[in-house]
Amino acid sequence: MSEQPEQEQHAPASGLRARKENARARNKGGRGTREIPAPDHPRVLGQQLGTHVTATAVGAPVAGVRPLPAVASTTPVGGVLAQPVENVAPNPLNTRDFGRGSSKVVELATSVKECGQLQPVPVVTAAAFTKIFPEHANTIGSAQYVQVAGGRRRAAIVLAALPSIDVVVNDDHATSRLVFLKVTAAENIDRENLDPIEEARALEQMVTECGSARAVADELHKTEGWVSQRRALLRLAPEVQDAMRAEDQERRLPLREVRGWRKDWDEARQIEALHRWQRRNGLAEDDANGPQIPTQFTKAARPTPAAAAWRRLGGNPVAVAAKLREALPADELRQLAQELLREQVNEPG
Numbered sequence: 001m002s003e004q005p006e007q008e009q010h011a012p013a014s015g016l017r018a019r020k021e022n023a024r025a026r027n028k029g030g031r032g033t034r035e036i037p038a039p040d041h042p043r044v045l046g047q048q049l050g051t052h053v054t055a056t057a058v059g060a061p062v063a064g065v066r067p068l069p070a071v072a073s074t075t076p077v078g079g080v081l082a083q084p085v086e087n088v089a090p091n092p093l094n095t096r097d098f099g100r101g102s103s104k105v106v107e108l109a110t111s112v113k114e115c116g117q118l119q120p121v122p123v124v125t126a127a128a129f130t131k132i133f134p135e136h137a138n139t140i141g142s143a144q145y146v147q148v149a150g151g152r153r154r155a156a157i158v159l160a161a162l163p164s165i166d167v168v169v170n171d172d173h174a175t176s177r178l179v180f181l182k183v184t185a186a187e188n189i190d191r192e193n194l195d196p197i198e199e200a201r202a203l204e205q206m207v208t209e210c211g212s213a214r215a216v217a218d219e220l221h222k223t224e225g226w227v228s229q230r231r232a233l234l235r236l237a238p239e240v241q242d243a244m245r246a247e248d249q250e251r252r253l254p255l256r257e258v259r260g261w262r263k264d265w266d267e268a269r270q271i272e273a274l275h276r277w278q279r280r281n282g283l284a285e286d287d288a289n290g291p292q293i294p295t296q297f298t299k300a301a302r303p304t305p306a307a308a309a310w311r312r313l314g315g316n317p318v319a320v321a322a323k324l325r326e327a328l329p330a331d332e333l334r335q336l337a338q339e340l341l342r343e344q345v346n347e348p349g
Helices: 004-031 042-052 103-115 126-132 134-140 151-159 177-189 196-210 213-220 224-235 238-244 255-259 267-280 305-312 317-327 330-345
Strands: 080-084 121-125 145-147 164-169
Touching: 103 151, 121 126, 126 134, 126 145, 126 177, 145 164, 151 164, 177 196, 177 213, 196 213, 196 224, 196 238, 213 224, 224 238, 224 255, 238 255, 238 267, 317 330
Parallel strands: 121 164
Antiparallel strands: 080 164, 121 145
8 A cells, every 4th residue: 555656656757748749749750840930920020020131131141030932024134224325225116206306305304303202114125125025136236234114204304414313123015026116105195295196106006016906906905096086296397297296275276177188198288287287276477587489378379388398497588597407518508699699680670
C-alpha cells in the first residue's frame, strides 16, 4: 500500500514525456512542423509597413509581411522614369501639330517652368517601336524611347529647356502596328480640343493598316459614316483645312458648317463658301493690309482660277507679295513687277 501513491505521483510526468516522444516521432515520420503565416490584420500590417517604408527599398522584402505573387507582363519597365529629353523621340506617326510657336505650347511651357511636369508621358521602347515600324528607325535615331501620346507636353518641355522628362514605359502599346496606331488615335480622338483635320489624318493612317473604313470604325467603336465623313475633310482646299485648324475658336470653321457643303464643289467654290461664312460672322479681312480683290464668287458665276489663286495666297497685295518673295528668285520677281507695271501703264484712260 505504501508504493501505490509513489506510482500515482510519477504518472503525470510519464504521460507528458510520452506525448513529447509521440510528437517527435510524428515529425520524423514526414509531417514536420507547421509554418505560421505572417499576420495580415490591417493594423498590424500598417505598423510593419510604417516601420520599414522609409528604410526599405521598393520591392525589398519586409519582415513579417508576405510578398505579393509575381504578375506576368510584357511591359519592360514600370513606374515613372525621369529621362533626358533627347532620349525620348517624338512619335513620328502623331498627326497633331505641336509647333513651338503654338500659343497652347507656349502656355504649357510657362506652366511647366513654374510647376514642373504634372503628368508623365506614355512611351514605348525604341526596340519595340522599330520592330513594328522599321521604316522609322532613322527618325528615332539613338533615342531609347518613343512617345506614344503627350506630344504637346514634350514640346512644352523642350521649349522650357528642361533637362528631363517624366515617362511611363509600356510596350503593350507596341505589340503591332495597328495596336500602336489605335492607341495613338484613341488618345487624340478622345480629346475635346483635337481639330477635325488632325483627327482625319489619324483615321487615314488606321485605314491604311486596316484596309477599310468599316474595320477602323469597329476598332474605335464608331460608325462607318463617322469615319468616312472625317476622312473626306482631307479632300478640302488647303485654305479651308487651315480655317478648321485655327487656334482661335471664334475663327475656327466648324465641322457642322462644312457638312452642308456639296461634295462636288471644287476648291474655288469651297473657298468662297469659307469667305461667306467669315463675312457672316464678322471675320472677314479688313482693309488694313491693302485693298481686297473684288469677289466674283457668286451663285451665278464661278470664280476664275486667278481669283482662286489670289485668295489662296492671302487675298491682298501685301500678303500675296510676301508669299511670292518666299517662292520666287529675285530675277523672276523683277520680271513680274515689270510686267505688272507695263500692263498698268498701257491701261487706257
